[in-house]
Amino acid sequence: MDQRAELSEFLRSRRARLQPEDVGLPQLGRHRRVPGLRREELAQLAGVSVAYYTRLEQGNGRNVSTEVLDAIARALRLSDVERDHLSHLAKPKQKKHRRMGRPQQLRPAVQQLMDAMDGVPAYVLGRRLDIIGWNRMARALLGDFAALPPQERNMARLVFLDPNAPDLYVDWECKATEVVSVLRMYAGCSADDPQLPPLIGELSVKSEEFRKLWAAHTVQDKGHGTKRLHHPLVGEMTLSYETLRLPDDHDLSLVTYHAEPGTRAAESLRLLAGWGVDEVADADAL
Structure with missing residues (x-):
């Protein structure tokens, strides 16, 4: 399976289920083009740059640190199981195909x-x-x-x-x-x-x-x-x-x-x- 695509889709799906009021942000504007938090709102909550988070949501988790993943998991209100899943997707551990x-x-x-x-x-x-x-x-x-x-x-x-x-x-x-x-x-x-x-x-x-x-x-x-x-x-x-x-x-x-x-x-x-x-x-x- 395409691990990059899985990471991207998972982050998008978790971001889409949150509204600004769910995480203590003001609701600015009456109409939002997409459901859930915007990327910049999520980046603000996690304490990372928008560009950094965007790269991660595009499936590029190769060099992401555990600390950043934890911050994003907290911002997305992930459960322990979801947090583990995010870690597996962002920093996969390869197993032997033979096994x-x-x-x-x-x-x-x-x-x-x-x-x-x-x-x-x-x-x-x-x-x-x-x-x-x-x-x-x-x-x-x-x-x-x-x-x-x-x-x-x-x-x-x-x-x-x-x-x-x-x-x-x-x-x-x-x-x-x-x-x-x-x-x-x-x-x-x-x-x-x-x-x-x-x-x-x-x-x-x-x-x-x-x-x-x-x-x-x-x-x-x-x-x-x-x-x-x-x-x-x-x-x-x-x-x-x-x-x-x-x-x-x-x-x-x-x-x-x-x-x-x-x-x-x-x-x-x-x-x-x-x-x-x-x-x-x-x-x-x-």
């Missing part, structure tokens, strides 16, 4: 751990949100990953290209935004991944929703929270999820789902655990 293009492997001990988590849906995400491994409960809850061709085991592809995804995720728009935001974060620090542009291209061509969300330049790291799911066998349930980075490979993350004890969702997971994956897959096909 990036090599298929990721899951340690047997991690698979054994997931298999031992009886009643807890768990799966591992890798680069580009590829689904690297899973346990029986993850297949029962989210779909039979094993039945998919390896190249289609990708969370972004499933959310945007699987027609069943809007039925599974009750708040599909939130899930879609989250997936694109995480993929954007990955793209910022792994722009040299040779398999990333084909994935972005495919999703952009096949999904209008993906195109709109990708153009917004929203970034978000994988984290924790709750998801509302609607399963064809047990109905709607609210589950908590946690994302844990594996210590020996920070490109791999273990994602788990669980229910609060004593809730209807906990009973629904218990019922799913009692059924075989084949039974659940048959129900999904009805």
Whole structure:
């Protein structure tokens, strides 16, 4: 991916979302040709020259200092995740293509751990949100990953290209935004991944929703929270999820789902655990 273009578009998008009154500047004039802060206003807030900021917004971040990036991040009211993303775009760290293009492997001990988590849906995400491994409960809850061709085991592809995804995720728009935001974060620090542009291209061509969300330049790291799911066998349930980075490979993350004890969702997971994956897959096909 073109790192200069990504830097330019990200800065423009963050500047466009701020108004002068948001940052304590007077609103001069009734009409503004473009939304958000002007370049000179942003430069004033960051304490840099307009020419310097303009070069940066044009994608030239080669010699920018950490102090200047921090000042611009403060002026743009960036979150910690957005600040990291800006740093990755402006001062990229090159990774070896040989390593990036090599298929990721899951340690047997991690698979054994997931298999031992009886009643807890768990799966591992890798680069580009590829689904690297899973346990029986993850297949029962989210779909039979094993039945998919390896190249289609990708969370972004499933959310945007699987027609069943809007039925599974009750708040599909939130899930879609989250997936694109995480993929954007990955793209910022792994722009040299040779398999990333084909994935972005495919999703952009096949999904209008993906195109709109990708153009917004929203970034978000994988984290924790709750998801509302609607399963064809047990109905709607609210589950908590946690994302844990594996210590020996920070490109791999273990994602788990669980229910609060004593809730209807906990009973629904218990019922799913009692059924075989084949039974659940048959129900999904009805």
